[in-house]
Amino acid sequence: MTPNAASSSGPSRRSLLTSTAAATAAVAVGSPLLAACGGGGQEGRKEGTTSGKEAAKILPAFVASSVVTPDIPAKNGSAAGFSRAIPTAQLKTSVPKTLGSGGKLKVMSPFWGTPPRGDNPYYTAMNKAVGVDVTWQNQDGVTYDQKLGAVLASSEIPDVVVVPGWNLMGRIPSAINAKFADLGPYLSGDKVKDYPNLAAVPTEAWQRGIFGGQLRGIPMPAPYVTDIAPLYRKDLFAKKGYTVPGSPDDFLAWAKEATDAKSKLWACDDMKWTAFHIFGVLSGADKALWWNLEGDKLVNRIETEQFLEALEWTRKLYAAGVVHPDAVQGKAGGDAGNRFTAGEVLVYNQNISDWWGKTAEQRTQNADFEMEAFDYFGPDGGDPTLWAVQPANIFTFVSKKASEQQVKDFLALCNFCAAPYGTKEFMLTAYGVEGTDYTFEKGLPVKTQQGVNEVNGAYDYTGNPAPYIAYPDLPEITKGMVEWQQRMGAFTRKSSFFGLTVTEPARWSNLADDFEQLEDDVVRGRKKISDVQQAVSDWRSRGGDGLRDWYRKLLDDNGSAD
Template structure:
């Protein structure tokens, strides 16, 4: 449904802020990146003095430039890389860091990649790693004992709860005096991060976090392009019903081939369900669970499940094996984060060079304009434990600046690939080829702490770089901002869990265990039990700019 959403897309000149409130401007990531000299540092209606000044830094011109905030792409590695931190920052002392991993937890003893970055930063980083699906529980345990909080704590965006404000002060360092306004210019790589990602890292008009910027549109519907080619099928999907029809056509239970995985994440995107709020015609905030779009998405998912085209294991709720089902060819349609695209190629192409998954051109569920809400402005936010040692704070910020080094620097290459000749080799063509050691040792520990704006520079897979960047650029042309985009609002504890019943509904309605009538009843309970109070809280923030 389009009628309540203005055509407000992201101009290249506003790439850094996404127009935080924007005169009346209008999803969740799966477990798995113009005239910008002004930086939009004053784009928010409220006071933004604590937000860092934006100063763009582009070292290498991309082969696929950003469009409306999309991820730029690079097909070659520069012959000459810039080195911005030739000397170690720290004195060799220990720094503790807590990070999630979406893989088996490795033993880092003797890991030469980790050792190389320890030497580069000048800190003996000791990582506390937890598998991503249980990371939220680990965070709750750690934050319950503030004295034991590590020096650095990385938090995925979806683990930052609306009542996080209550835990943050006194535990984590207020970085506003060190990075607010022009102070950030002492850290040029941090100044290159989009303002919206800093806003997302701020709480109560204080800057507490170091962001890992996200992409403007980060989830896609994928087909097994290689297998569909063999079947002589070229999908052209323009609405939700055509997607269901394709899933049914692809299903052959006798050969254990199914049309689709659970496409729930996609449903809320193509039916334009806001992550939190939208505006009605009168300017009043409407919560996502109250919208007609929310019910439309659930109704469409029910039709998909009823069609018999969803793999039985997906119907049973087995999310963990979704990638395996798709990559093995048992499922031919899936939804995934864009980051999973390259990971799938790395897993499959060594044994199956013809493996190909294609991202479907963006469409709307009702067949209307193919617009989409922009994603969260940061994938992760990292917090530094509060300390009275100002020199330590500044040194940690220099480490963060090193980790945010952009493509075209030796630091970026070290973090992404490791040590040349040890973790990767550089072919005459400019391709970086990981060695066996690199494949086993290079992990995302340091990259979880801080990162530059997203780029796609996997030059060993030029077809993937082109497909990724052109698909996202096309989707980003129609990206729309919801109200209060990227703003963290402190919710009273008694209201923070109001949306919990809807998590069950999102699983139950498509599977026939509950109905749309149950959604209506849950919405009424939501309103009576604090939803109206919650609306007033957000409306006051929207009207006053006080957040």
């Protein structure tokens, strides 16, 4: 892959992959350029969310960045696209003077891989440029939830803490309300203009940074169009004369034709995520998005006919023998991409960043390799109904015990790291030190091995610009990804709690935890649709209806974010 290629169209510049209930994270590093709760209760125990007039008093003003113009402007909730590398001499400046005071900050963050030593050239150069002496307390991303819970339960926490959205479970939301500072006095309204790169962060992303009725989190912006795409082997489709199916029935018929188990070729991997989009199931990416007001009733995704229809269609794929046997056995979803590049499956679903990642990986091994994302279709082959995901899902907080100067240094760090593509600050943040961490080859910045090892994670989480995709090593894929998001964005709707960070009452927060396993059992034929219906009935009686009433009051009292 391209170590210098990145995108902020997924949960991070290195693309963190999340599933419906739990999340695994993968860091994409490799070859040339980047694409890159309020409510009642005592302080620290607030449940609910904040929107409407109350949020308007808290949110920063929005001032779009004009420093660099994207090649493909954002549209319909998509990322913006940058298809070329910017030569060093043409890089713009978005932070004309050092904002940090030279003070110290300790930052705890998840890290996937082996953390670099603290005095490496990248960290040293960043600290000098920002004017803040940052010490990274990198923690294993796989077990980060455990470490995070322990740290937030203690009396001493680092100055700054990164919290991924999928870790907002159990007591962690209430700990955030109790232990992290209100940034409103520094960022609300026109105050954010002291930090121009943060002022260019979309308002809907900032809305997600409201916890416990206060603006506490610096959000990592993301497109609200789904980042899960059905990816197919365009080269093998062309070789075999296949056209992309245009309906669920067409897909099943094609899959039966394309599968040849004796030749170790299967039509697809597990397609459950794709099925949810085809049949218009409410997003499972965030608990608040499971709910939507339909008429005068608040409905949960698991109660809908669409949910059952999606599971039934996926079950038919398994029953027909068109799904790779490793997927049947439930082997890790990350292996699906390897089965895809090996030519054992023709279609799989994954974060759309795989379009670039797998192409970049394969182009030195298989010159004929070509893949694309196909457009979602509806249940009858017509237009799909897609549901927006949250416009931010990773947050960074500063301790309530931090001094005023430490808070300002924290914001200086965030502002620097939120510099847009095409700026000097972006290149340092994303690529490190030229000549040490990366060099230019054929006009493209390419990371050295030192850069791959050291310029990885960390600063990604303390600030990000508005969503962008920039893969100048493969500009046609940059264009393809952005245009796919734009087309799908035209069919994307926002559910009732889109853009809101909701802290559910603890007594109900784990109510639906078993549904993902049940889904997997049903599609593989181990359980029946009637088992899902029974589980939904049990969910209602065990608290689902109470949770519905709670969400409905939240909506009635606060309104939606729009």
